[in-house]
Amino acid sequence: MANNTILKLTTILILLIMHNSLFVSSSDIDQDHDDINEEEEEEYVLDTPLPHLGPRSRFLASIIKKGRQCDRETNNICNGVRANKGRDLLFCCKKHCRNVLSDKNNCRVCGNKCKQGERCCNGVCTNVLSNVRHCGKCNKKCSPGDSCGNGVCGYA
Template sequence: MNTLTKILITFTIFLTLAMALSSTPNQENIPGIQEDSLVSDLRTRVGRFLAQKPKGLMKCNKNPRLCRAKGSPGPDCCNKKCVNVMTDKQNCNLCGRKCKHMEICCNGSCVNPMVNKRHCGGCNYVCKRGDSCVHGMCNYA
């Protein structure tokens, strides 16, 4: 590379860095903005992945009422985790009762939605009288 190319690349890097630093908001360069509104503004810009609550903090072995709180994954406590035993495949109707590979947990029962007429393709999808459930569809032909 010649000297002109090196200078151009260096200038581009510095320019990009300067633009990135000048576009980052902080309290000093935004007059009239309170800290609370700045924090809420940043929260709205955070992606869905970063905004999720960590699931590891939902330990219910010492306080089972934690599972009944708003935003909890379920009302039941199994293996120190809040779950819903009516729908959880790893704890179907009872803690530790796992459904088999092709089964799902519907209303506390392990069912195979590919062949079950009362849960065809998913929980509570009932086939009409006389229809069969094949490959998760009623009356598949």
């Protein structure tokens, strides 16, 4: 009888541990999934429509979805293309359109990865943990006299 109770309690404990680890893993996956969805849903409105797409649609020729596939040789739709009123600069990096002014894996040029704790701010890898002009994220300025610590203005 005691062995049966211990076996049941052990099984319940193992199931709880597995459930908690799956819950943590699934929320991490959901966060990663949200980041991917956020990336894929974002669109770049081109400053100048792509001329080589012809008369199909001026609207379609003026929008590129973030992460759109490209090929440097045959389908290079984002080779130095300006978008969003000059705020973005698109290049074909590893077969996908990337904004080299904000992509931390392609900062300023394709393949230039920013280090841990850095973001790509206007094409420059920037430490957002301690920079008062980019505190926690790009272009988030701290008030005069406030310092930036761990990505938070006024951190003491």
